[in-house]
Amino acid sequence: MQLFLVLQEGKRGVFINLKGMGKVNDGILCFIFPIFVTIIVVRLMYVLYWVRKPNRSLRTDNLRTLIVLGSGGHTAEMLRIVNVLQKDRFAPRFYIAAATDSMSLQKAKVLEDSLIQQENSGRKMVEASQFIQIYRSREVGQSYVTSIATTLIALAHAVWLTFRIRPQVIICNGPGTCIPLCTSAFLFKLVGLGWSNIFYVESIARVRKVSLSGLLLYKLLLADQFYVQWPQLQKKYPRAQLVGCLM
């Protein structure tokens, strides 16, 4: 099959004319494209069906866990959750924070260092925790035009990190950093390159309205489980689960 790209000069400038070589090639083009689209749609429906379905079989292995940190109260809340996680089930742990956030990874390191000291020799050896920085999608007050470019860069970086980390569990609580990561994880699910369970815990500071990150993850069905801390939010978002205040 041969297709020719013909550059034609018209009155309104140069445009590209896709020319097939006869009816056979037109047929193939009309055939392949719809099949491709159908495959994607079917796969998307499959993924959206299986997202939010709990695992029925008993699990005993450990899961690669990605923990998304953020400025302000986000990191404090997240580390409070990590403190209670079973360290042998959720391991190895990967902490991600925005490149401009200097404090969060430090706080996570302090937590992990204290765990190393508590570790008994009987535990099986797992990989050490890692601390990673990601490009920020948008700084506070950044113009929307430049935000599109920086968000795409952040998404590309997120895809690369998802490929490298291959998380099986993602835990996040609201900073903008989590959107490119969760989107990337979802894309990986879509193309069948790995399945990560995404747990979103809306911040304790959100009493009546969810954050933008939360709204996106809720509406686009990206999160497997969506937790809220205040009853007002659970009433507003029925698919969310009320877990009470964490702090």
Add this chain to the structure above:
Amino acid sequence: MDGAGNGGRIRKMVFVTVGTTCFDALVKAVDSRQIKEALSKRGYTDLMIQMGRGSYAPSKVSEEDGPLTVDYFAFSPSIADYLKSASLIISHAGSGSIFETLQLGKSLIVVVNEDLMDNHQSELAEELAERKHLFYARPQMLQQTIETMDLETLVPYVPGTPKLVVDLMNKFLGFPTD
């Protein structure tokens, strides 16, 4: 314990914190003569201000120039010690500051920064004020709040736990429940 007399005064410290933000309106308000007098009338003797990224620096006041000593600093790796030794805390509406204070069982006035564009912070302060865990004020209302507040009406905050969230995550993943 008798606190009368020059050397025997019980020291009661008010700690003001703005976290990592810039909140000049609060620092200016607290550094004003009216608020300092109001605090002194309520029995406070020292004022310590953590001013964060603000540009307004308060004036330091020593004990002789009283009635309230005033001192300040910009940042500290941990404000836990200041919180522990304070009798009253006046804080911006950041959730970290709020819960760190409430978990120590301290009396708290939260002042919301009205210059912040997206003010979701006020939701948390309002909810906790409704549940009587803290007092909530705008910068202009701070003096009145200090003059009329009754600390006895505050209800101690019982800290929450992430245990339920972790249990739910484990259950979803198929791990055996403990």
